[in-house]
Amino acid sequence: MSTPGDVLDDEATPISPATGRPLTKRGEATRRRLLEAAEEVFAEQGYHEASIVKITERAGIGLGTFYLYFDSKQSIFEALVIDLNRRVRHSMSEAMEGAASRLDAERAGFAGFFRFTAQHPALYRVVREAEFVSPEVLRLHYSRIVEGYEAGLRSAQQTGDVDRRLDPAVAAWALMGMGELIGMRFLLWERDADGVPPAELDPAVFDAMAMFIDNALAPRHDQEGGRS
Amino acid sequence: MSTPGDVLDDEATPISPATGRPLTKRGEATRRRLLEAAEEVFAEQGYHEASIVKITERAGIGLGTFYLYFDSKQSIFEALVIDLNRRVRHSMSEAMEGAASRLDAERAGFAGFFRFTAQHPALYRVVREAEFVSPEVLRLHYSRIVEGYEAGLRSAQQTGDVDRRLDPAVAAWALMGMGELIGMRFLLWERDADGVPPAELDPAVFDAMAMFIDNALAPRHDQEGGRS
């Protein structure tokens, strides 16, 4: 019905889907309240349990008003995923700033990712649910993150920090997948005795993972020129 | 009402949830037809688009009959995920049989996983969707696979085939995550010019991934005893 394209140009000035005109200041505030409410409701209840009524009630606005700002439930969900993607990437790149080496940067990037996930555990579930709600948006989400990874790996290969024989695209997707499942297993599933989720990834797990990554990426002097 | 526990003892003789008695031969056949139909419908339409009407129509049985065999849509979904888990693991262990070394076995396991995914692309989506439908069942699915991985890594560490400094649990989850995302990106998303999904994982991708894994797991003679 509505294509995700509507919403993927995420930096553009928001326009009303009803009038096609840019929003007034009051309108922008309402839109923001809707997005914030949607974030909470989707995070707490998941896509299918969430409803427009719940979102508008949480936002404190009238039900009908919703459709002045978004085409559909799917479209606000997509806008939200786009927004989360920006925030995750921001958390990651912030963490990577000033890293001494590529491998350090890699570790720092993961740390940023895990920090975001730990701080918004339910929210990250929203992103994963996009696979079943709006696959295109999920692709976009993954692709944007992988893009950065891949570029980093590629330049690190040139400086010799990363094993030149690796395929940067495949390696980037592999790293992304590792982060996802480690995050799911050791952050989202983990609860202490009182049922409280951890505030951050267990450092031992993080170190174990960092070593795994180091191994995978670092040039191997013992095998240089080796295998097919 | 129904807990996933009902369905997790996957080898037990199936019993009717309506009467609590074991199924007759005729009943077992009907149950099987329902599961097969559910597999198709869930794969094609996803959990929420699927409906019991669609499933029973596909199975060619009456709507009410469904409830003689399953409590709800969720319960047949869970039974299906359990069944898929068994089949994925079978595909993996079959592929690993007779591997010469641990690293070979690892590669072979991935190959088995990718083969299954390539042959049932939509089906694997079903498993992933379980995260949002029946999280306990998804945990079980992942845990069962990881369990095997972890045991394999642990014994390979003893023989020295795998870097002893790695944490086998973390490594196992990392490998699992890699497989998932590589499979998603290079199998489920991939289409040729005619929109046909690939029959198998692109060998170049597979090799690239194999090298990544080898790097990650193999003992590093140049750093032996090295880092924190």
Add this chain to the structure above:
Amino acid sequence: MSTPGDVLDDEATPISPATGRPLTKRGEATRRRLLEAAEEVFAEQGYHEASIVKITERAGIGLGTFYLYFDSKQSIFEALVIDLNRRVRHSMSEAMEGAASRLDAERAGFAGFFRFTAQHPALYRVVREAEFVSPEVLRLHYSRIVEGYEAGLRSAQQTGDVDRRLDPAVAAWALMGMGELIGMRFLLWERDADGVPPAELDPAVFDAMAMFIDNALAPRHDQEGGRS
């Protein structure tokens, strides 16, 4: 669909609705078990909550077997009401035996009615529910009881024990109604501190009612020949 007439000739040898032939000894036993089970289930759950499955399970027989003995859920319900009617009337006439006077007999009849109600509180609900399930059977139930009342009043008027100016039919229905509502209010609704229903009607209530009835029925010497 099925008319209550099927079942109203309550003393006839029961015949199978399926074959139209009289039941064998084994068949009669099964029929009796069904009726007993139905009595319990209807009493506990009411007509609409009760189901054939529940009845046959309680009776310990197969579901399909039910239809060898009764046409429908309604028809077993009707059979049950007929049966209860017989038992209530038996309880009443037993109590009335050997009463010294008509007014004594009247009181005794009520006592018999209340005793039955107190002993089978839920069961008497079944009879009342017949108004909404099978009105003809309820009419029959009431009419049969009223018939006896009316005859008793009529003959007592001849002996002068009961005010000759009263219309025996109207008086009989009035008495019936009194019994019903007093029974409902002071037996079915009453619970002690532990939620236990009373084992019998509170004697004070019974006496108060008896005086009301005495007043209503006894000839009034002070007004004899009086009012319109």
Add this chain to the structure above:
Amino acid sequence: MSTPGDVLDDEATPISPATGRPLTKRGEATRRRLLEAAEEVFAEQGYHEASIVKITERAGIGLGTFYLYFDSKQSIFEALVIDLNRRVRHSMSEAMEGAASRLDAERAGFAGFFRFTAQHPALYRVVREAEFVSPEVLRLHYSRIVEGYEAGLRSAQQTGDVDRRLDPAVAAWALMGMGELIGMRFLLWERDADGVPPAELDPAVFDAMAMFIDNALAPRHDQEGGRS
């Protein structure tokens, strides 16, 4: 989920169960149409045969709209019984106004009750069915009527119009029961040759009943101080 309590405060401004807010004028009109339609449908078909589809069709509104005003079929039924209770009592107290004596008032009250029943024969069935749908509401219905009766009897005992030895509560329930069954037998069941229900209670029956009541209530000068 919904307790009958929701609906028992019958004079309160109606609020939407969906939003919890008071109704707009338009909303109140819709609610009234629903109640009127429900009255007809319940009266014609009984509680279990009635359905929300039938009610909304009769009301000429959309199916989903029903749930903006009532939680469930049971809840509109309860609202209806409450409403009928108010109307019956109104009919009774109107008839009793200006009665010369207590016994006259008693007769007049019954006349009012029978008039209402005669004018809405099917409707009174609705009230009786409440016993099996929502027992609390039925209790409330009876209790409210009996309350008035009892107070009237008590004060008439003080003036000496009613036999002081009677228990007013028991007498009130007895009178209520008489009215119910006389009404059922001589109004609801009665049909003339063309199957038309009577427009009012047969005066002969009414007089017979009035005499019964007079007898029951009037002080007996011949026995004053008499029995146990």
Add this chain to the structure above:
DNA sequence: AATGAATGAGAATTCATTCAT
């Protein structure tokens, strides 16, 4: 005589979306 698998009409209920105010 007994069984229980199969059936499908029908019920209640939800919720994204529209539109008149």
Add this chain to the structure above:
DNA sequence: GATGAATGAATTCTCATTCAT
């Protein structure tokens, strides 16, 4: 801009009854 009443397609689930074994 904002509102919330109205809508109805779609969904899940129940259960009296049938019928082949």
